[in-house]
Amino acid sequence: MIAIYKRELKSYLTSMTGYIFMAFIMFLVGIYFTAYNLTYGYSHFGYVLSLSVFAFLIVVPILTMRLLAEEKRQKTDQILLTAPVRVMDIILGKYFAILTIFTIPIVLFCFYPLLLSRFGTVSYLMAYTSIIGYYFLGAAYLAVGMFISSLTESQVIAAVLSFGALLVSYMITGLSQFISSTAFASFMGFSILIIIIAVIAYSMTKNMAFSAGLALVLECITTILYLYKATLFASSISKLLNVIDLASRYENFVKGIFDVTGIVYYVSVILIFIFLTVQSVQKRRWS
Amino acid sequence: MIEVKNLVKRYGDNIAVDHLNFTVEKGQIYGFLGPNGAGKSTTMNIITGYIAASDGEVIINGHNIFEEPELAKKSIGYLPEIPPLYVDMTPYEYLKFAAELKKIEKKERKQMIDEVMKLTKITDVSNRLIKNLSKGYKQRVGLAQAILGYPEVIILDEPTVGLDPKQIIEIRDLIKSLSKKHTVILSSHILSEVSAVCDHVMILSKGKLVASDKPEELSKLMVGSNTLELTIKEEEAKVREILNEMTEIIEFSIHSSVEEDAVDITLKTKQQIDIREKIFYEMAKEKCPILAMKVSNMSLEDVFLELTATDKEVRQSQLILENQSIESKQNEEEQEDDSNL
Numbered sequence: 001m002i003a004i005y006k007r008e009l010k011s012y013l014t015s016m017t018g019y020i021f022m023a024f025i026m027f028l029v030g031i032y033f034t035a036y037n038l039t040y041g042y043s044h045f046g047y048v049l050s051l052s053v054f055a056f057l058i059v060v061p062i063l064t065m066r067l068l069a070e071e072k073r074q075k076t077d078q079i080l081l082t083a084p085v086r087v088m089d090i091i092l093g094k095y096f097a098i099l100t101i102f103t104i105p106i107v108l109f110c111f112y113p114l115l116l117s118r119f120g121t122v123s124y125l126m127a128y129t130s131i132i133g134y135y136f137l138g139a140a141y142l143a144v145g146m147f148i149s150s151l152t153e154s155q156v157i158a159a160v161l162s163f164g165a166l167l168v169s170y171m172i173t174g175l176s177q178f179i180s181s182t183a184f185a186s187f188m189g190f191s192i193l194i195i196i197i198a199v200i201a202y203s204m205t206k207n208m209a210f211s212a213g214l215a216l217v218l219e220c221i222t223t224i225l226y227l228y229k230a231t232l233f234a235s236s237i238s239k240l241l242n243v244i245d246l247a248s249r250y251e252n253f254v255k256g257i258f259d260v261t262g263i264v265y266y267v268s269v270i271l272i273f274i275f276l277t278v279q280s281v282q283k284r285r286w287s
Numbered sequence: 288m289i290e291v292k293n294l295v296k297r298y299g300d301n302i303a304v305d306h307l308n309f310t311v312e313k314g315q316i317y318g319f320l321g322p323n324g325a326g327k328s329t330t331m332n333i334i335t336g337y338i339a340a341s342d343g344e345v346i347i348n349g350h351n352i353f354e355e356p357e358l359a360k361k362s363i364g365y366l367p368e369i370p371p372l373y374v375d376m377t378p379y380e381y382l383k384f385a386a387e388l389k390k391i392e393k394k395e396r397k398q399m400i401d402e403v404m405k406l407t408k409i410t411d412v413s414n415r416l417i418k419n420l421s422k423g424y425k426q427r428v429g430l431a432q433a434i435l436g437y438p439e440v441i442i443l444d445e446p447t448v449g450l451d452p453k454q455i456i457e458i459r460d461l462i463k464s465l466s467k468k469h470t471v472i473l474s475s476h477i478l479s480e481v482s483a484v485c486d487h488v489m490i491l492s493k494g495k496l497v498a499s500d501k502p503e504e505l506s507k508l509m510v511g512s513n514t515l516e517l518t519i520k521e522e523e524a525k526v527r528e529i530l531n532e533m534t535e536i537i538e539f540s541i542h543s544s545v546e547e548d549a550v551d552i553t554l555k556t557k558q559q560i561d562i563r564e565k566i567f568y569e570m571a572k573e574k575c576p577i578l579a580m581k582v583s584n585m586s587l588e589d590v591f592l593e594l595t596a597t598d599k600e601v602r603q604s605q606l607i608l609e610n611q612s613i614e615s616k617q618n619e620e621e622q623e624d625d626s627n628l
Contacts, residue, residue, distance in 0.1 A: 003384055003388045004388070006384075007384050011373070011375060011376075015375060074371075074374070075367065076371040076372065078365070078371040079385065082335040082337050083360060083389055084361040085357070086356075086357065285338045286338075286339045
């Protein structure tokens, strides 16, 4: 794991990618920092960070796109997968490498509140919970990006897909407001979701009977539930969609709350996507 | 050393490796031979744990590659078809990375890398970026990576592709010297390479093992004919006349030669018969100088073609052969008619 971590980190630092990533984040946060904190004298650094969350949509794909896609295209994954290391170690090594690159601007951000305190009183609590939240949010986005990079051989496709996935996650709360909150609408939403799950199941297993059976069983359960207790469904689909909204969990941190549920949520997202990445790499060996 | 049992790899409906069984003994060089798409690379990828098998098992040094991959992979060094090189590293950095990956002790690393670089003759380029190296050097860096750590089994997928003739000989010598301490498995679709290097040849066709034996034994498999190539300084008609009288010859063909006033002859006899002396005396009697005579040993190639061809191809090639012999007989008859007139 350490060998892969070292190699990956070095490759980011000897090529442009790592620097572009860091420069872009620093540049964007720097602009907001200058505008809000320095020019208008607003003392809350967390506000600047929360405004620059959208930067992740652009910079995370830059960092993660080549992570596994390029290995596959150049066939360098052969040296990794035939070496006496576990796939989990390979993925962890890679993940910690991008996390380290991401940590560099975060460490620099930690000085910003100190800088601000020269000009007035600064709530360190609010500033540093914001930075911690920002770090976990970014780390979760990186895990998603890494997973998407493992799905394809092309860096460009990986970048576009990651951007799309992060964009959907970023906008989902806004979008879900347009969905009717009645129980029936949610029921329909779930039905569509079940069909999507069945299609995914079919594309993975190529087993018509299994995926059709799965769809039928799930559909029956939801129908029975709907007929039995329709109130359960009211606005549930938008609640479900909000689960994938990573950015909204960040708001508590900006308010100065060290939100443990938020941390647990982000760590869960990271673990799930690391697990999925391992599975995706393993799956390639079997197909 | 390596046991492969009932190995199957399916890609959808396509069977790439079809119930393969073989064992590999210590300290020998094994050669996988087969046409493109015969399943050589797939088999190697499965043995090294890069891809999983649909069925069957591979046991390396008593460790099942699917159940104890880390232990099994420890005793394997692998050079895939395309060397897995990180092009933005120098060979030295790359080998250092490979050494760490293979969990070689820290104090041994540097010395081992130096040794391996010397063996594969890449010391001169060890500080240049891999992307600036020629194909031959890249191949050698890949080879160095496979040898690194001196694993018990070294698996090389087409190790001499892209090398110049001098390098090919060097790499072959290197592989031969490796076999003193290691077991080597290499794949190739070049016959001469396999017969030059390997102690044991396994011929694969469509994922099946069609033959597995020593190269000499494999040639013996081919019952049939001996082929002789001759260059004789004489007119074609005269030579034809002499050869027609020899009953031992199954068939022959005469072509024009690069030598002036001479003809090239390819003739086939039954396997047990050595016709060289007789030809010499016959030609001498007729005062036809023999400029060159050589036994052409094509039999391993024949074995290979025979074993790897599909039934259809075999029938076609047989048909072509028959047609040729019919034509040559017809030609002879016609010429005889001409001379009679």
